Amino acid sequence: MLPIQSLVRSQPLQRYTFQMLQASLRGSTFPQTSYSTQRLAAKEAEWKQTTARFAAELYQEADSLGTTAALLLQKNQTSLLNQRKAISSDAAKVSAQAMKGALDTSHPVEVEVASLAKAQVNQSLALVAQEKSNVQTGMNQFTLTVGGKSHLISVIASASDSNAQSLNRIAKAINTERAGVKASVRTDSRTGTAQLILTTNKPGTDRSFSLADVIGNAIAATDLNHTTAAAEDARYKLDGESFTAGSNTVAIDGGKIELTFSQTTESPVSVSISSDRDAIVKQTRELLDAYNRFHDKLESRAAAFPFDLTQTWDRLTRSIQPQLSQIGIIRNQDGTFALNEDALLTAMKDRYQTVEQMVGQENGLAAIIKKQADRLRETPLVALTQPSTFADTTNPYTAYSFSALFLQQAANTGLFYNQAF
Incomplete structure (x- = not known):
């Protein structure tokens, strides 16, 4: 005869416990339970909220990780690898x-x-500013030839114009033409003189210029065609x-x-x-640090999160580890990365194209991380909360439905075995 089993209690859930009392084989055996669903439902709701919050944080981490990786993609024209x-x-x-x-x-x-x-510079005579101008009254026209191209410029002189006024009229007309020559009037308060200065906007002999009167005497009266510095x-x-x-x-x-x-x-x-090797090393360090933070976040919820992403990322990075180790990027046993900066600097100095290939090209580290991060960001939330074959657990609260609780208690207490005999 089998001995009568002692009282067996299930795992406690708050202040409620499930228990099954077993009698001897001579009598019938029935489970006796005491259970409240209110607290359990609240716990399950809390679990769902936590899972959704974790998924949202994961999306943000993936977005940041993808942005960091993009800075090392060779196809990106602004990538540090191209600079x-x-x-x-x-x-x-x-x-x-x-x-x-x-x-x-x-x-x-x-x-x-x-x-x-050097730019060409012409200077007019230094004329007494307040004296009457010798420029012919009325219409004056002259040509300004810059780099072989002529411009016809007109100036109307007044009979009452002073030298300063006349020079300013000529300067304004030249600047308005925008022929590539800048005109300015320089005054000397000590001597009371005014002088017109012409300078080409750009240096070089192909920007040299000359002036010639067509109507009137604006150029001759001011000696403005006098070159003081030739273009070179x-x-x-x-x-x-x-x-x-x-x-x-x-x-x-x-x-x-x-x-x-x-x-x-x-x-x-x-x-x-x-x-810019130092900048590339710094950016590689930032990429690996970002990946390690992302990896640690996955690991922190691996046991509770229904969709196991850690193994997916580990498989991708493990596949290129042998090549990465040649340039100082080491994959640790826990799936995170470490960087030997001296080894990476040496690799860039001796084998720069190899570094470009392993880090920034299509099958390189940055490209793999960017592609996987983009894929994760585009994955609907409902897909992330579905169990996978790699997951350690699904919704832990499904095991505590009434039917599941009864069967679990029956199996744990030997009910089926006792009834069978």
Whole structure:
């Protein structure tokens, strides 16, 4: 004969307990339960709210993670992987700027500046400002020829005009034409004189200009066609080869590098182009930190959240781990990442294209993270709250329905076994 089993109690739920009293085999056995659904329903509602709140936080984390990853995508034109910086050994004399598409230079360009490009300057006579002007009264016309193109300019002089007034009329007419020459009147309060100054807006011989009277004597009376500084082109050398330019800013390497000359040089200035390696390391660190935070959030609710995302992300990152380790990106045993900054810097110096491929190209780390983050953000909430084959648990409260409770108690207390015998 089997012994009579002692009283068995189920797991407590608040102040209520489920219990089943078992008699001997000689008599019938019936479960006796005491149960209230009100508190259980409240707990289940709380669980649903917590799950929904976690899903909303997950969406936000995925959005932030995707944005961070996009900064390292090579197809993104503003990506740090596509940006270059120019380094000059003497930026005070020769500064440089790397444009879109510039490549890292294994050897710097040697730049020598023999002379700077200069703008033409004409000055009129220094006339006593308040004396009567000698410019012919009435209509005056003259040509201003800039870079081979002529402009006909008209000025109407009054019989009462002073030299200062006449020069200001001429200056206003020239500036209104917008021919590429700036006119200004300079006065000297000490001597009481006024002088008209003409300067080209841009330097270089192709912007030189001349003036000639057509009607009247506005140019002759002021001697405005007197050149005090001739236009000049810049003369410079790149790696020993001579060039000239009508500007102090020149483009080289197919327009991918821009040089600006500020002073002549006594010795060559070295200009090199490189990626902003420190910025890339910093951005890679931010991406890995963002991923680790996202991973930790997944892990924090892995046991309660019905849809197991952790394994999906782990499989994706694990697949490219062997390649990433070559450039200093290490995947830890728990699925998070660590960064060896020195190893990444060395890899960018020696194998920059490899870093671009493993981090920023289509199958690289940033692209995989961005694609998966976008996919998660586009997943409906209802899909995230459905159980999956990988989930550790579904809704834990479904196990406490009346039918499930009875069967669970029966199995735990040996009811079926006792009744069978």
